[in-house]
Amino acid sequence: MKHETISKEHRAFLQKSRKKTGIVNAVRLGLLLLLLGLWELVTALNWADPFLVSSPSRIAKTIASLYREGTLFYHIGITLSETLIGFFAAILSGVLIALLLWWSETLRRILEPYIVVLNALPKIALGPLIIIWCGTGSRAIVFMTILVTVILVILHMLSAFLSADEGKVLLLKSMGANKAHILAKLVIPSSLPAFVSMLKVAVGMSWIGSIMGEYIVSRAGLGYLIVYGGQVFKLDLVMAATVILCFLAALMYFLVALLEKKLVKNKES
Amino acid sequence: MKEILAFDNVRLTYHTRQGEVTALKELTFSLGEGEFAAMIGPSGCGKSTILSLAAGLIKPSAGSVTLGGSIGYMLQRDELFPWRTIEKNLYLPLEVQKKNTPARRARALELAEQYGLSGFLKSYPSQLSGGMRQRAALIRTLVMEPDILLLDEPFSALDYQTRLLVAADVSRIIRSEKKAALLITHDISEAISLADRILVLTARPARLLASHETDFLSSDPLKRREEPRFSGWFETLWKELDP
Ligand SMILES: Nc1ncnc2c1ncn2[C@@H]1O[C@H](COP(=O)(O)OP(=O)(O)OP(=O)(O)O)[C@@H](O)[C@H]1O
Numbered sequence: 001m002k003h004e005t006i007s008k009e010h011r012a013f014l015q016k017s018r019k020k021t022g023i024v025n026a027v028r029l030g031l032l033l034l035l036l037g038l039w040e041l042v043t044a045l046n047w048a049d050p051f052l053v054s055s056p057s058r059i060a061k062t063i064a065s066l067y068r069e070g071t072l073f074y075h076i077g078i079t080l081s082e083t084l085i086g087f088f089a090a091i092l093s094g095v096l097i098a099l100l101l102w103w104s105e106t107l108r109r110i111l112e113p114y115i116v117v118l119n120a121l122p123k124i125a126l127g128p129l130i131i132i133w134c135g136t137g138s139r140a141i142v143f144m145t146i147l148v149t150v151i152l153v154i155l156h157m158l159s160a161f162l163s164a165d166e167g168k169v170l171l172l173k174s175m176g177a178n179k180a181h182i183l184a185k186l187v188i189p190s191s192l193p194a195f196v197s198m199l200k201v202a203v204g205m206s207w208i209g210s211i212m213g214e215y216i217v218s219r220a221g222l223g224y225l226i227v228y229g230g231q232v233f234k235l236d237l238v239m240a241a242t243v244i245l246c247f248l249a250a251l252m253y254f255l256v257a258l259l260e261k262k263l264v265k266n267k268e269s
Numbered sequence: 270m271k272e273i274l275a276f277d278n279v280r281l282t283y284h285t286r287q288g289e290v291t292a293l294k295e296l297t298f299s300l301g302e303g304e305f306a307a308m309i310g311p312s313g314c315g316k317s318t319i320l321s322l323a324a325g326l327i328k329p330s331a332g333s334v335t336l337g338g339s340i341g342y343m344l345q346r347d348e349l350f351p352w353r354t355i356e357k358n359l360y361l362p363l364e365v366q367k368k369n370t371p372a373r374r375a376r377a378l379e380l381a382e383q384y385g386l387s388g389f390l391k392s393y394p395s396q397l398s399g400g401m402r403q404r405a406a407l408i409r410t411l412v413m414e415p416d417i418l419l420l421d422e423p424f425s426a427l428d429y430q431t432r433l434l435v436a437a438d439v440s441r442i443i444r445s446e447k448k449a450a451l452l453i454t455h456d457i458s459e460a461i462s463l464a465d466r467i468l469v470l471t472a473r474p475a476r477l478l479a480s481h482e483t484d485f486l487s488s489d490p491l492k493r494r495e496e497p498r499f500s501g502w503f504e505t506l507w508k509e510l511d512p
């Protein structure tokens with residue numbers, strides 16, 4: 001809605017709602033600082049053993065020393081590339097498979113039970129198999145990432161493709177449209193919002209996949225740092241890697257959310 | 270009058286895993302060039318099926334359907350694509366039929382201009398009122414240059430007031446473009462006010478129960494509703510539908 005002139009009442013409303021957003025943001029930040037401060041205080045006063053719970057300053061120091069040793073970006077780079085390769089490969093193959101399943105009802109009916117079982121299966125159970133097939137390098141981890149993510153992509157996109165409006169299909173057919181037309185003019189554009197919301201979930205899944213993969217096989221990466229830190233009881237390292245992970249996952253999520261804002265605007269019916 | 274659509278002894282049976290349903294049986298009727306006919310019948314009797322047959326979307330199980338021209342289909346909901354502007358929606362049939370030429374697009378814009386849509390070309394469907402959207406849907410149908418319009422309860426999603434106005438509007442446009450039309454409706458008074466011929470169907474499986482040529486002085490639906498014979502027609506059809 002566009003208004004040439006904003007009424008006084010509306011301006012007051014906008015001001016109020018802006019103020020509210022401001023308060024929410026301030027309290028959010030305050031809460032974070034408070035928690036960090038408490039954590040630091042509790043460990044500095046030795047009420048809790050920093051050896052067991054680490055502390056913000058120790059985490060910062062650990063990250064700094066990783067940086068000085070030159071391994072910080074090495075580990076980040078490895079995990080990030082595994083995650084991203086797995087993510088994009090899963091999106092690409094998942095969308096293609098969903099398209100095939102949309103295209104052929106017979107294929108869909110044949111493959112349905114396989115997909116259901118694969119979806120229900122905890123993918124980590126395939127760990128040993130993956131090691132045997134792909135070795136213990138990055139390939140195994142990328143494969144695990146794809147495996148964890150791709151089923152979700154398939155199911156999500158297939159349901160979006162299949163929910164294309166019946167009336168619009170009928171309309172297109174009455175214009176003489178074939179299946180390719182229906183796909184290009186209706187099914188794909190109407191699935192765009194579902195595609196973007198799927199991306200958001202897939203981001204989370206691919207991090208699960210890559211870290212899980214690193215737990216099982218890796219010799220480098222953030223997941224490796226966490227496992228290694230746990231084994232030698234270096235909780236600072238575990239926490240530092242976790243914090244970096246949080247940061248990266250959030251960053252990727254926000255990038256997708258930004259993409260969503262760009263793609264899905266002004267287009268709701 | 271030359272026939273543009275003819276159903277001859279048509280039967281249609283739907284087969285599904287749940288069983289079979291015979292929607293039409295021994296259905297025979299025809300429509301002339303430029304003729305505006307309405308079809309009424311009990312709900313679920315097979316009216317939409319008749320349009321699907323006429324449009325060639327399904328084949329009859331028995332009998333024959335002869336179509337002497339191209340069709341344009343208009344549905345209960347406007348089915349405008351929400352991610353396209355009104356202008357792009359008008360081009361949709363051209364894109365599908367590979368007729369997306371500058372001349373055809375110019376013709377589409379001309380129709381939009383002629384029927385008061387030019388101010389909305391850059392708008393998205395969600396920004397238009399229900400009546401405007403239905404008008405846009407009609408223009409999109411006309412862009413295909415159809416010889417016969419198939420209208421499946423195109424006004425039933427609108428509220429009563431809008432419905433009367435949009436029906437009058439659509440009827441005026443169809444008549445000025447001299448198109449044949451087959452209108453399906455649940456609403457007896459809508460059928461009487463719009464059509465020159467009214468086909469009454471039986472309950473499923475649908476057959477033709479009666480065919481009436483109406484005898485109104487005006488072709489304007491709103492004026493027809495004021496003519497004295499309107500209520501006479503209403504009564505006749507009411508009795509036929511509810512024996
Ligand atoms: N694709 C289909 N498969 C199986 N049965 C169908 C199919 N389409 C319609 N039918 C059945 O055929 C019968 C006639 O359907 P149709 O939609 O033609 O009726 P209608 O007169 O348009 O109904 P309404 O008044 O609700 O619009 C109904 O009993 C319906 O259940």
Ligand SMILES: [Mg+2]
Nearest residue numbers: 316317318421
């Ligand atoms: Mg119907």
